[in-house]
Amino acid sequence: MNELRSKVKALLGSSEIDLFVGYEQGTRLPRPLLAASAEDADKLIFDERCTGNLAVYLTRKDLMGGKKAGIAASYYALRSICRLIDENQLQDGATKIFALTPQGALTSLETIADVKQLLQETPAPAKQVEDAWVQEVEEMPAAERWKFWTGELAKCFKCYACRAACPMCYCTRCIVEVNRPQWLQPWAATLSNMEWQINRVMHMAGRCADCGACGAACPLGLPVHIIAHKMVQMVRQHFGEPADKGATLSTFDPSDKENFIR
Numbered sequence: 001m002n003e004l005r006s007k008v009k010a011l012l013g014s015s016e017i018d019l020f021v022g023y024e025q026g027t028r029l030p031r032p033l034l035a036a037s038a039e040d041a042d043k044l045i046f047d048e049r050c051t052g053n054l055a056v057y058l059t060r061k062d063l064m065g066g067k068k069a070g071i072a073a074s075y076y077a078l079r080s081i082c083r084l085i086d087e088n089q090l091q092d093g094a095t096k097i098f099a100l101t102p103q104g105a106l107t108s109l110e111t112i113a114d115v116k117q118l119l120q121e122t123p124a125p126a127k128q129v130e131d132a133w134v135q136e137v138e139e140m141p142a143a144e145r146w147k148f149w150t151g152e153l154a155k156c157f158k159c160y161a162c163r164a165a166c167p168m169c170y171c172t173r174c175i176v177e178v179n180r181p182q183w184l185q186p187w188a189a190t191l192s193n194m195e196w197q198i199n200r201v202m203h204m205a206g207r208c209a210d211c212g213a214c215g216a217a218c219p220l221g222l223p224v225h226i227i228a229h230k231m232v233q234m235v236r237q238h239f240g241e242p243a244d245k246g247a248t249l250s251t252f253d254p255s256d257k258e259n260f261i262r
């Protein structure tokens with residue numbers, strides 16, 4: 001912890017970075033901290049409890065516009081950073097990335113190659129809760145499953161906190177705000193709420209880090225991260241590890257089975 005604090009202080013002091021995205025102790029759990037001074041840096045913590053996906057802040061133009069940034073990156077944030085570099089939203093080598101090795105040691109990562117190397121060496125966090133959710137929902141007969149999801153998504157009031165929490169939702173103008181043509185009804189109604197989530201998750205195909213931040217951000221506790229988790233499972237099953245294959249919806253491979261075309 002002290003090691004990260006002193007490294008961040010040095011980076012801020014030498015103007016190598018203007019802002020460091022990290023964690024501080026919250027009331028119960030670690031919470032995000034945007035450190036811009038040595039005083040801020042003294043509040044930084046970074047340990048196995050810091051699992052949130054802070055990569056979401058790296059593409060926030062209101063926070064980052066023109067600033068040189070550093071980040072304390074969890075496993076999920078590392079996955080998102082890879083995608084953001086692949087999608088030209090971050091410049092490779094421009095962000096000072098700190099992460100924890102599987103042994104819990106602090107390490108700094110200079111390039112996307114370093115990030116991918118560490119991801120390969122780090123076991124993916126277990127997703128037993130999400131796997132159990134998917135299994136439970138899949139075992140429902142189709143009518144019951146429809147009832148389940150319409151029942152859950154009927155409660156959505158379109159606050160878009162799920163979108164705001166997601167590092168891959170970086171568009172300056174989201175499809176839900178386009179009104180010529182109007183793709184989605186902007187008001188909350190069950191079917192348009194379902195369209196919103198289906199659209200959101202389809203846009204994540206092959207890009208989602210499976211971090212669960214969308215579900216954690218929902219003020220109603222709607223399990224929208226379970227839809228993302230199922231999508232990640234399907235992409236992995238049909239196309240391999242998403243992080244290695246590009247965006248699933250925009251990558252064409254002549255050897256694709258295309259057995260969905262009937």
Ligand code: SF4
Nearest residue numbers: 166208209211212214
């Ligand atoms: S789990 Fe949710 S928040 Fe995380 S990357 Fe996927 S869609 Fe975005």
Ligand code: SF4
Nearest residue numbers: 156158159160162218
């Ligand atoms: S965070 Fe929850 S309530 Fe808000 S738009 Fe997303 S699913 Fe709906």
